[in-house]
Amino acid sequence: MASTTETKQKKMLILKSADNDEFEIEESVGVQSETIKNLVEDGFTFVPLPNVYTKALIKIIDYLKKHANKTDSNDEEIKTFDKDFVNTTFDDLFELVSAANYLHISCLMNMLCQTIADRIKDKSPEAVRKIFHINCDYTPEEEAKIRKANAQAFEGQFDESLD
Amino acid sequence: MMEASKSKRKRLSVSSGRKNSMKINDDNESNSNLVVSLPNDMIHNIFTFLPIKHAISSSLVAKQFLNSWLYARNLCFDVNFEMNLSLNGREDRISIIENIISNYLGKKIHSFHLYVPEPMKYSPFFSKWIQLVASKGLEELELHLAIPTNGYTYFLHSDYIDVETLRSLKLICCNLLISPQSKGFPFLKSLSLIKVQIVPALIKWLFISCMVLESLALEGCSSFGEYTIKGSDKFRTLLIRDCEGIILVTIDNSSITTFHYDGEINKIKFVNPIKLKDVILDFGATKGLQHINGRDELMRAFRNVETLSINNVLLEGLSSRFINFEYKDMEYYLPNLKELQLVRRGPSFINPWDIVFFIKNCSQIERLFIDLGDYAMEAGSYWNSIAKEKFENCETEFPELKVSKVAVVKIDGRSPWQLLLMLVSKAAAVIKMDGRKAAVLLGNDSSR
Numbered sequence: 001m002a003s004t005t006e007t008k009q010k011k012m013l014i015l016k017s018a019d020n021d022e023f024e025i026e027e028s029v030g031v032q033s034e035t036i037k038n039l040v041e042d043g044f045t046f047v048p049l050p051n052v053y054t055k056a057l058i059k060i061i062d063y064l065k066k067h068a069n070k071t072d073s074n075d076e077e078i079k080t081f082d083k084d085f086v087n088t089t090f091d092d093l094f095e096l097v098s099a100a101n102y103l104h105i106s107c108l109m110n111m112l113c114q115t116i117a118d119r120i121k122d123k124s125p126e127a128v129r130k131i132f133h134i135n136c137d138y139t140p141e142e143e144a145k146i147r148k149a150n151a152q153a154f155e156g157q158f159d160e161s162l163d
Numbered sequence: 164m165m166e167a168s169k170s171k172r173k174r175l176s177v178s179s180g181r182k183n184s185m186k187i188n189d190d191n192e193s194n195s196n197l198v199v200s201l202p203n204d205m206i207h208n209i210f211t212f213l214p215i216k217h218a219i220s221s222s223l224v225a226k227q228f229l230n231s232w233l234y235a236r237n238l239c240f241d242v243n244f245e246m247n248l249s250l251n252g253r254e255d256r257i258s259i260i261e262n263i264i265s266n267y268l269g270k271k272i273h274s275f276h277l278y279v280p281e282p283m284k285y286s287p288f289f290s291k292w293i294q295l296v297a298s299k300g301l302e303e304l305e306l307h308l309a310i311p312t313n314g315y316t317y318f319l320h321s322d323y324i325d326v327e328t329l330r331s332l333k334l335i336c337c338n339l340l341i342s343p344q345s346k347g348f349p350f351l352k353s354l355s356l357i358k359v360q361i362v363p364a365l366i367k368w369l370f371i372s373c374m375v376l377e378s379l380a381l382e383g384c385s386s387f388g389e390y391t392i393k394g395s396d397k398f399r400t401l402l403i404r405d406c407e408g409i410i411l412v413t414i415d416n417s418s419i420t421t422f423h424y425d426g427e428i429n430k431i432k433f434v435n436p437i438k439l440k441d442v443i444l445d446f447g448a449t450k451g452l453q454h455i456n457g458r459d460e461l462m463r464a465f466r467n468v469e470t471l472s473i474n475n476v477l478l479e480g481l482s483s484r485f486i487n488f489e490y491k492d493m494e495y496y497l498p499n500l501k502e503l504q505l506v507r508r509g510p511s512f513i514n515p516w517d518i519v520f521f522i523k524n525c526s527q528i529e530r531l532f533i534d535l536g537d538y539a540m541e542a543g544s545y546w547n548s549i550a551k552e553k554f555e556n557c558e559t560e561f562p563e564l565k566v567s568k569v570a571v572v573k574i575d576g577r578s579p580w581q582l583l584l585m586l587v588s589k590a591a592a593v594i595k596m597d598g599r600k601a602a603v604l605l606g607n608d609s610s611r
Contacts (some may be wrong), residue, residue, distance in 0.1 A: 072397075094201050101205060110212075117212035125223035133200045137226050146229070150219045 034104030124158035234269035274303035308336040347372020433464035446476035448509025455480035462495035516550035531567040
């Protein structure tokens, strides 16, 4: 096993984004994505990703490369990388989370979902709707009923900002 | 932009699934921004990452998310949850928690934090809750019991949490009872035991059965006996604070990088060369000047340390000893030390020479913080006849020193502390020097 990974001839894959840009990556980096892994197991070396745009794909390839070389010694470095990785706007995070979901990269999915959750947790329902572009479909009566049923959750101050 | 896009945007239905999982609208009016809207199942998924209280309030966002909180992964009923409940809520606390746990629909509970104000009242539910959450792939468990007023001791039985997924365990005022059949916690990475009773056999068992343990914290434990810390090469962090009754802790683990110790002097011993990088040693105040046993071994263990926080007790413990009719300074060298913090604890016998002598042995020091509070040295015979001369004749420079902050009260013109300030400030410029209260030295302007 050691001899095959150390040979110079690494197996490569080509990923094609939704906007038709192509990226060449090592197979060992790509298979962290379940979606890519399944295709590789079926013999594909060219992987079209119709739901992943170039901008998100570049970031995700960066993430996969960083996490493919995980050792005991670069633990701190990866933590710093991850922190920078999620330090972006909600819309960028949403793009990344959809891409991670499509590609089935569960550790990235969890990190992104947790980041978004941490950032919205003190926000008012109205602010959350705006952030996710959701329309409220409750009537005022229905809303009052829910507030009453779970009164303990609605005490305290909410944050109305959208960033 | 929000307004313009709202009218044009169309939500994707829940059933759209992974195909077409994202839609990007390119609004011409605001061509620089894309509006990304996630499908409802993904928004629901994000809501399940909220702490339970916030997950419940997400039910107000829209009808589709009314029941999202029943899938919440982070069930956090900690002290803050308690504080946020109104008085009525506090009385119903048990039924609120019972309701949430028994209606739980999700497959995965990532974390369960439980604060138990009255252990007696909770005991009928306790094991049921723990077993239920543990069966849902629990990774993080924190149990915080209020200090029992009735003198009872409460135990968590290891069988309840005998799940392979557990990564982090924190017990406050709740003892851990290991069942004889226990397989141990093979994937546990972090363990904190706070205000619990521990015995050497328990710690020994933990290091044998938790093969990948990375960090252990023992705080305020009653812990009579001699302990040996011998984990795997994954073990990195050891914290021991205010533990009563420790006779000796032998650290026989070369992979530890972080070590924080707050307790009595002469209770720790290092066996092997060690990779320590970050150390806090806060020895409790001693009655008189007390030398450190095995101080050569101790200082050798610190050879790789980069950040060190110590107090006067350590420096006093390292001070020169009277051997063969002369005072001998100890020999040690901390070649990697970048940051030193020195604070005072209790009555002190420290003098400026002790400090300078220590820093002299740290050639790479960059940051220095000294706070001795309102300590005024009494110039005794040792200082007058030995240390003062050494101190005044000491010619040392600290080429790497970039930041130093020194706070000593009672500085007057000829005080030896004044000289210390001058010395450590040779490489740094004095920005503010308030002779009465504190002197702050910052920057690296050597023209001063």
